Amino acid sequence: MKDNIYSVPRAQLGDFTFDDKVAKVFPDMIKRSVPGYSNIVQAIGMLSSKYAKPNSNLYDLGCSLGACAIEMALNAPSNAHIYGIDNSLDMLSRASEIIKSSSPLQNISLVHGDITNSPLTNASIVVLNFVLQFIPLSQRDKLIKDIYDALLPGGVLVLSEKFKFADPAIENMLYNLHHDFKRANGYSELEISQKRDAIENVLIPESIDTHYNRLAQSGFNHYNIWFSCFNFGSIIAVKD
Numbered sequence: 505m506k507d508n509i510y511s512v513p514r515a516q517l518g519d520f521t522f523d524d525k526v527a528k529v530f531p532d533m534i535k536r537s538v539p540g541y542s543n544i545v546q547a548i549g550m551l552s553s554k555y556a557k558p559n560s561n562l563y564d565l566g567c568s569l570g571a572c573a574i575e576m577a578l579n580a581p582s583n584a585h586i587y588g589i590d591n592s593l594d595m596l597s598r599a600s601e602i603i604k605s606s607s608p609l610q611n612i613s614l615v616h617g618d619i620t621n622s623p624l625t626n627a628s629i630v631v632l633n634f635v636l637q638f639i640p641l642s643q644r645d646k647l648i649k650d651i652y653d654a655l656l657p658g659g660v661l662v663l664s665e666k667f668k669f670a671d672p673a674i675e676n677m678l679y680n681l682h683h684d685f686k687r688a689n690g691y692s693e694l695e696i697s698q699k700r701d702a703i704e705n706v707l708i709p710e711s712i713d714t715h716y717n718r719l720a721q722s723g724f725n726h727y728n729i730w731f732s733c734f735n736f737g738s739i740i741a742v743k744d
């Protein structure tokens with residue numbers, strides 16, 4: 505279904521939430537809004553075929569409709585277990601319908617919970633695909649540390665985010681290019697500006713250096729950007 509949530513003027517915008525209206529149009533919304541989303545999801549499948557360990561757990565934290573969980577399930581050893589965790593029941597009920605319609609995916613469990621206090625163990629892959637940006641700043645350090653502690657040696661974290669940039673000229677250029685990307689994907693000026701206003705208190709981007717510092721402080725010795733497009737990108741971090 506096509507995302508036209510912000511296509512008519514709204515007197516009261518309110519903060520953006522992951523409700524039933526968003527769940528219904530989510531695949532269209534995220535592909536037309538996040539540059540590189542489909543490439544990143546596909547690459548998570550490729551990473552899973554290489555780095556998912558037998559009898560380990562794979563986590564899709566903030567799984568929405570389970571796109572990454574499904575890619576992981578299709579590519580991981582059949583005795584690995586995939587957990588998709590999200591705090592939106594609307595997202596999870598749609599994810600459950602999608603996963604039920606894909607018969608070879610019995611090794612996915614969907615969990616309704618807050619990823620900042622969900623137990624994680626025995627993990628070979630953890631995915632935070634455009635999710636840390638929605639977590640309160642004060643809770644981000646602990647979440648990354650919990651992920652580090654849960655990963656097995658050689659385990660991989662995929663951290664995809666919207667970034668901000670210290671250089672105002674670059675920040676401005678990439679921000680505007682992102683809006684050009686949305687226009688090219690059919691969003692109107694009204695849709696772009698209403699979505700921006702609704703999401704600005706909810707999605708708090710950080711710089712790539714802030715992410716690198718947090719990863720280092722959590723214990724990771726190896727991390728780097730592996731994909732980027734405009735002000736969006738993905739970092740991979742590997743535990744020794």
Ligand code: GEK
Pocket residue numbers: 522534545565566567568569570571572589590591592595617618619620632633634635638639
């Ligand atoms: C994808 N990863 O398709 N606990 C659990 N879930 C949360 C929390 C929280 N504290 N905060 C936000 N979420 C997906 C896309 S969307 C990104 C992720 C976007 C969930 C929220 O309910 C939503 O489903 C998801 O994180 C963010 O690869 O819409 O830009």
